[in-house]
Amino acid sequence: MSKEKDDLYIIKIGGNVIDNSENLYKFLKDFTALKGYKILVHGGGKVATQLSETLGIEAKMVDGRRITDIETLRVVTMVYGGLINKNIVAQLQRFGTNAIGLTGADGDFIRTKKRPVKTIDYGFVGDMDEKSIHPENIKKLMDAGFTPAFCAITHDGEGQLLNTNADTIASALAVALSKLYHTTLIYCFEKAGVLKDITDEASLIQEIDPDYYKELKEKEIIHSGMLPKLDNAFTAIGCGVKQVIIGHADNLGLLNDSKPFGTRLSKGV
């Protein structure tokens, strides 16, 4: 490991954290206490769904996948980019983090391509590729003393905003920025981490390396919903991210106390 690189934490919070203001405030306080460079990435939450319902916009699903039509894009731009993002920024400022709330359009930080129509037209959804993020761009903002807080909206560089998965944004940021920083990617959600038994928080697995992951998959110990998250995590690690942590948003403070927090995924030895 090169000594010249600074540590960077990229922390993604899901909708369940955002929906509960008490949990959210605790999380943002712990986020503020975390030393070093950091980037927040947040997803949606119930508010967008509720607003869509109130406005009579039907949730369009094809084969169980959500479609972002132009009306839905307007709603997520309002809710993710406006309501949620700016309230998170105001709270972070209150706690002392000099945050700037961002979409991928701001600063041209995350440029994506509208997903091509094959069998399904997903609508205004942006897919990332290896050119989506220029890490030097984001470094400029952090060097100027600001902490980026990204919502799950990107742009195509041609004036079109695009809805983009927040988990994917977080891991792509982690990979791109690992060229400049020692990057830790943290997924905060409503469970203690990766559990052997989904109903038992005490069954937390503290460490997983690629070999152990293979074993857990073979023994079908890891449940289906967790597989894409873990696959992405190990891909990120393969692309330069130092470690990935999956843990409960309430427990982020443990990291500040240098205590074990959630499930740690690493390259192994």
Add this chain to the structure above:
Amino acid sequence: MSKEKDDLYIIKIGGNVIDNSENLYKFLKDFTALKGYKILVHGGGKVATQLSETLGIEAKMVDGRRITDIETLRVVTMVYGGLINKNIVAQLQRFGTNAIGLTGADGDFIRTKKRPVKTIDYGFVGDMDEKSIHPENIKKLMDAGFTPAFCAITHDGEGQLLNTNADTIASALAVALSKLYHTTLIYCFEKAGVLKDITDEASLIQEIDPDYYKELKEKEIIHSGMLPKLDNAFTAIGCGVKQVIIGHADNLGLLNDSKPFGTRLSKGV
């Protein structure tokens, strides 16, 4: 005039520009062509009113003044901070301006105080004072290569977002930043500038200094709606702003061609 200071344009566009996407795109293209440092400030437009109506939120007025209750604050945070601001940023990026869309909460750039309740409770409205803006903060963002695009929302530093008049934000930015830049404040709206006859665009007054302004007021040539704008403009000039221009959003390109644009207000000789 000190030679060390760079030029800075602070350009405010009103709702009438935002409501017409063709006009808006032309303006954003001309804004991009403008050389030097620049900051965009935008107001609302019809979208917020329309969304409020759709959501069944009644516009609350007291003595002809709009009240920002908590529901209205949510709507303006969504529409100004999300929908309008992020679409403006995406268009600016398309034209080649490396914009970052901001509320006053972002970067703690504009901190205001909730308007005290005297006879009227205006709700979640933020008032600026001389400590609201730290120009060095905003300079850091511009020095890092980004162009700020502010919507009309600020914060109190305690986690509360506040609705704030966009004209006031623009002039306060111009005054605060005149410590570091040669600042020109430009109000773009749907008229050619200050007109002698409000029905005749050809009656444009090209230059007004304080003496001429006094004369125009005494002769009641300037109509009532323009008075607060001009009073604010001359106050800004008294506080260090080099000049204020009031002109049609469609004509901003004239400034790029060094042609006379709108009504120019200055300190005089």
